[in-house]
Amino acid sequence: MNRRDFLRIGGLGLCGVSMLDIVRAQASSGASTARAKQMIVCWLGGGPPHTDMFDMKPDSPAEYRGPFRPIQTNVVGMQICELMPELAKRADKFSILRSITTLNKPGDHSQGPLYWLTGNPRMTTGSEEYPMVGSVVSKLRPGPRDVPSFMTLDEIDIHTHNALARSYLGPAYAPFILDPNKGKDTATRMLTPQITMPSFERNVRLLESLDQRLRQIDAQDELISGVDHYQQTAFNLLRSPKLREALDLSREPAASVERYVRRDTKTRYPQGNTRNFLIARRLIEAGVPVVHFNLGYWDWHADNFNEGRGHIPRFDTALSALLDDLEVRGLLDTTIVVALGEMGRTPKIDGGGPGAGRGHWDYAQFVLVAGGGWKPGMIYGATDRLGERVVDKLHKVESFGRTLYHLLGIDPDSILHTPANRPLKLIVDDEAPILREAIL
Secondary structure, three states: OOHHHHHHHOOOOOOOOOHHHHHHHHHOOOHHHOOOOEEEEEEOOOOOOHHHOOOOOOOOOOOOOOOOOEEEOOOOOOEEEOOOHHHHOOHHHEEEEOOEEOOOOOOOOOHHHHHHOOOOOOOOOOOOOOOOHHHHHHHHOOOOOOOOOEEEEOOOEOOOEOHHHOOOOOHHHOOEEEOOOOOOOOOOOEEEOOOOHHHHHHHHHHHHHHHHHHHHHOOOOHHHHHHHHHHHHHHHHHOOHHHHHHHOHHHOOHHHHHOOOOOOOOOOOOOOOOHHHHHHHHHHHHOOOEEEEEOOOOOOOOOHHHHHHHHHHHHHHHHHHHHHHHHHOOOHHHEEEEEEOOOEEOOOOEOOOOOOEOOEEOOOOOEEEEOOOEOOOOEEOEEOOOOOOEEEOOEEHHHHHHHHHHHOOOOOOOEEEOOOOOEEEOOOOOOOOOOHHHEO
């Protein structure tokens, strides 16, 4: 038995990808009985205004409440912003979590996404590079061989860009990052690695000839093996007819595409491509376990209400179409849908007049959840009369992460290893409870 085999069999893999780790985690995951088989994450980068969308306070003082009024949904007692009439008709399909918060830690754009999307308080420096939930799914519950297990459409987050693609699991389990909205060949343009199909075959031969010697030299290094596996997977997936068909919107009826698009809104800041909701649905149909996309720019320190008049109706239209389509296709029961950003915004308005804005606010926000085992048609938790602090069912982000893993059939206490062979649970805080009251 050589040293490499000894390390692997002994569970001391250099990259934390030893077979013993994977077998233990898979054995305890309960994947076959999981309610959720897939997940879509719509990231609202910058922090959407919770008191102008899903936690409105119409009786608060004038310096807090904005011009938008609440409307009644089809769920008794649930009100949301008047700019979301389509979601109001479908409130029985989703729920709003109002009591999950970062507790002002971390408190900026770069660290909020790291925290929310991994379930651990990951920092830009000084902590382990905890993986996104999609990377863990890719490792422990991979999808069919002819589609990626974890796909991101464009950047993961508008502020951190693709920093979250890096984790201690290594590049083999990083998200497959596509840019489906730019360039002529929308089905094949990639950000990482960035290649196009016309040069694909000669690039493969070139890489094979150049990398052959390096792979022989570095054969003992699991990190190098991970990169090689990642590259090969990317090449194979680009050949996949199923993936190309899912990304080809010309196969979708024109009327269906238009259901996801609202054109009568204008804003100062980028709104994001709402067709990503449709692409996400098609990828779920193709069997991709986890799809993530960043929708626009929600950091409205000025023009909060003008921006809201543009962004919020587009979000309303696209998310409503997605929920309808998943339900009609029998996929909503097994697909988690999540929409959130890294923070809320200050309940008290900054400035006055039409250009007034709202600043960063880490003490309260909303998380929209639907499908995959989340209870529909409920409000979980509550904030005070001004929307400043949680006053009922306060939980940290770790509880949200543990609940996602639980619904996906993965034990959040599963232990994997870092490249330095440090054992870590998927959710490090083992005292954070699963949100039992919010799930079926």
